[in-house]
Amino acid sequence: MAKRISHKGSLCGVARPLDAIGDWWSLLIIRDAFDGLRRFGEFQKSLGLAKNILSARLRSLVAHGILDTVPASDGSPYQEYVLTQKGRGLFPLLVALRQWGEDFFFGPNEPHVMLVDKAKHLPVRRLELRAQDGRMLMAEDTEVIPPAQVD
Amino acid sequence: MAKRISHKGSLCGVARPLDAIGDWWSLLIIRDAFDGLRRFGEFQKSLGLAKNILSARLRSLVAHGILDTVPASDGSPYQEYVLTQKGRGLFPLLVALRQWGEDFFFGPNEPHVMLVDKAKHLPVRRLELRAQDGRMLMAEDTEVIPPAQVD
């Protein structure tokens, strides 16, 4: 199911996650899960994807520990798919994706959905990367150091 | 090339970006670009993917305005691939992906590369979503509202 990255035994911190969520549909399923969708049919209706694909994706997400199946919530004899802690950990990533999308994929006046905080109903802030001392960091202010060099 | 999301004319703020970067390799190419790689051969050596695939991905990323081709930097007659502003806008997403990966895909004592700020060589902070007033927001503290309801 995974794309079987072959050339390295151990994947880096960016590649490993991609093995779990690096396909088109998985993140959309996860986004819908954050929106409260739980049932097979709900996902299918929302995303409009083929049922076999949805079935495979859900199975894969469960196998990766991102979703969990719970027996039922109402009386129905079916199972539901809920985010695990690991799955909920994807929230910042989803926000980053959304903010990037709004920045570059929508015209300046094109309407789009907005992420607001429930308490005040105001749009959320932008995600910002900061140093330990609070300085905001751009990409060029950072670097990646190998594990041995942790001192 | 895109997976051709068919069921809706207009993709949402999460789906549109996925059309551009929602495949396994693109984000890895972009990460390498953030690390300073610019040449076809550099990407290929780093990622170990087939040349035709790399060729297609680079072309797609250029078509999506994430990479740009510049004639040369040293004397060589070839082109180089550099991140556009849009491409650099993916930095938070990449950080989110990396942090999630480190949280859930590495054992507690498993060594991994670390993202540090160049000035102090200390690990960066976690990405945090905050409300306008600075409150930290979890997923369940937020909701998505449709464009009409912007008041």
Add this chain to the structure above:
DNA sequence: ATATAACGGTTGCAAACTAAAACCACAAGA
């Protein structure tokens, strides 16, 4: 000048994956 190798791809083809549609099992309702 000629051969050789490296770079930056393109092309062909087999294997793997994706997806549309049909089908199946079960339960509830008419």
Add this chain to the structure above:
DNA sequence: TCTTGTGGTTTTAGTTTGCAACCGTTATAT
């Protein structure tokens, strides 16, 4: 009983992927 809805699996066709081979151009060596 017959039909409908849910939650899938199977079948089959179409697309994508990736390995390998090849091509044209440019450096390097002879």
